Amino acid sequence: MRVAVAGAGLGGLCLAQGLRGAGVEVDVYERDPAITARFQGYRLVLNPVGLAALRDCLPDRWHALLDEVVSDAYVERLVLDSQLNKIGELGPARHGTVVDRHVLRHLLLTGLTVHTGAALTGYDVLGDGRVEARFAHRDPATADLLVGADGVGSAVRSALSPRTTPTDTGVRFVIGRTPLTEEFAGLSRAYGGKIAGNGVSLLLGATRFRTPPKEAAEKLAPEVTLPDIRDYVRWAMILPPDGSLGDLTPQEAALARMPGWHPDVRALVEQADPDNSTLLSIRVVQPGERWAPGPVTLLGDAIHATSPTGGNGANTALRDADLLRRCLIEAAEGRRNLLDAVGDYERQMFTYGAEAVRHSLDALPAIAGPA
Numbered sequence: 001m002r003v004a005v006a007g008a009g010l011g012g013l014c015l016a017q018g019l020r021g022a023g024v025e026v027d028v029y030e031r032d033p034a035i036t037a038r039f040q041g042y043r044l045v046l047n048p049v050g051l052a053a054l055r056d057c058l059p060d061r062w063h064a065l066l067d068e069v070v071s072d073a074y075v076e077r078l079v080l081d082s083q084l085n086k087i088g089e090l091g092p093a094r095h096g097t098v099v100d101r102h103v104l105r106h107l108l109l110t111g112l113t114v115h116t117g118a119a120l121t122g123y124d125v126l127g128d129g130r131v132e133a134r135f136a137h138r139d140p141a142t143a144d145l146l147v148g149a150d151g152v153g154s155a156v157r158s159a160l161s162p163r164t165t166p167t168d169t170g171v172r173f174v175i176g177r178t179p180l181t182e183e184f185a186g187l188s189r190a191y192g193g194k195i196a197g198n199g200v201s202l203l204l205g206a207t208r209f210r211t212p213p214k215e216a217a218e219k220l221a222p223e224v225t226l227p228d229i230r231d232y233v234r235w236a237m238i239l240p241p242d243g244s245l246g247d248l249t250p251q252e253a254a255l256a257r258m259p260g261w262h263p264d265v266r267a268l269v270e271q272a273d274p275d276n277s278t279l280l281s282i283r284v285v286q287p288g289e290r291w292a293p294g295p296v297t298l299l300g301d302a303i304h305a306t307s308p309t310g311g312n313g314a315n316t317a318l319r320d321a322d323l324l325r326r327c328l329i330e331a332a333e334g335r336r337n338l339l340d341a342v343g344d345y346e347r348q349m350f351t352y353g354a355e356a357v358r359h360s361l362d363a364l365p366a367i368a369g370p371a
């Protein structure tokens with residue numbers, strides 16, 4: 001069996017790793033000209049389902065490395081005013097496993113065949129039941145299954161399910177990253193919650209590595225090269241509905257919304273790494289229309305894009321990857337036919353994927369709204 005995956009995000013790479021481990025031939029096609037072509041390094045909190053799915057797709061020999069580059073987080077989810085006084089709570093305290101997306105992507109890329117600069121533009125189902133994927137700047141590729149793991153703007157989805165389209169929630173946010181130093185020790189009670197003032201919400205979260213990722217890889221799995229990054233605080237400012245940056249950089253726009261805020265909070269944004277600060281919009285995709293199982297399917301944000309406020313998009317993409325991996329291995333081993341395997345995956349994924357999107361939208365008002 002040969003699988004073509006469009007999109008080298010977390011979901012596509014996790015699936016490809018899992019299939020590679022089972023001896024299934026898999027190629028990944030990524031639109032970006034290079035893996036590090038744009039800002040990708042934000043912090044993710046994995047839940048037990050997402051973490052277990054990820055582990056199951058990785059070779060056993062990398063589990064110790066994974067454990068070394070994540071950390072356990074327990075956060076109280078407080079709502080603080082701009083002077084860091086408690087004024088409420090977002091909900092009950094939460095546990096989770098913190099991982100950096102950039103680090104995780106590098107781990108997942110190891111050993112895979114990834115073609116960069118390969119933007120999928122469409123596909124044709126061939127007479128023999130296989131599929132031919134077309135790309136903007138390279139020759140077509142033929143596979144038994146094409147998996148669209150190409151994110152919220154998925155080109156594969158546009159062809160497979162044209163009526164399933166992204167909805168813009170209208171919510172915009174500026175996200176940035178600042179090295180975690182002693183200077184910010186006083187901000188720890190804000191982690192996992194929000195600071196509210198001047199019509200904006202600022203969300204903070206700390207990423208601490210048990211061992212710096214590059215060192216951990218050199219020690220535990222020399223065949224893996226991980227980025228040389230250190231502990232940091234991720235901050236995200238949700239802008240008011242009319243939020244635009246004008247001529248300001250994302251970092252300047254965030255600071256302009258924080259007049260008179262506690263000096264430690266302002267310092268955090270002032271000291272952010274400009275290369276890792278950007279403006280993002282929240283778009284969701286709700287899986288609705290089903291299609292007959294065939295040689296093309298979807299996973300992750302391509303079919304169920306959640307609002308990041310739900311904290312479940314990556315978890316759900318990893319769950320998809322693991323479920324599809326297991327279904328495809330049964331097909332590769334001749335225990336079921338490919339279309340049954342794909343249909344079984346899609347039936348389960350549609351149910352929990354739709355629930356994940358609903359949950360993330362339910363969480364949006366408390367996080368994006370006024371205190």
Ligand SMILES: Cc1cc2nc3c(=O)[nH]c(=O)nc-3n(C[C@H](O)[C@H](O)[C@H](O)COP(=O)(O)OP(=O)(O)OC[C@H]3O[C@@H](n4cnc5c(N)ncnc54)[C@H](O)[C@@H]3O)c2cc1C
Pocket residue numbers: 006007008009010011012029030031032042043044045046118119120121149150151152153154155156175236280299300301302306308311312313314315316317
């Ligand atoms: C700030 C922020 C914080 C978040 N925090 C969390 C969290 O704590 N927990 C959590 O579970 N989720 C979180 N999420 C959501 C999570 O990051 C996403 O749901 C997840 O990364 C989706 O993975 P994916 O592989 O489906 O898609 P993506 O990561 O979007 O990857 C899609 C890939 O496809 C490529 N691509 C696009 N079009 C094409 C094409 N035509 N051809 C080829 N390649 C293409 C893209 O370049 C990209 O590399 C967060 C998201 C954001 C923005």
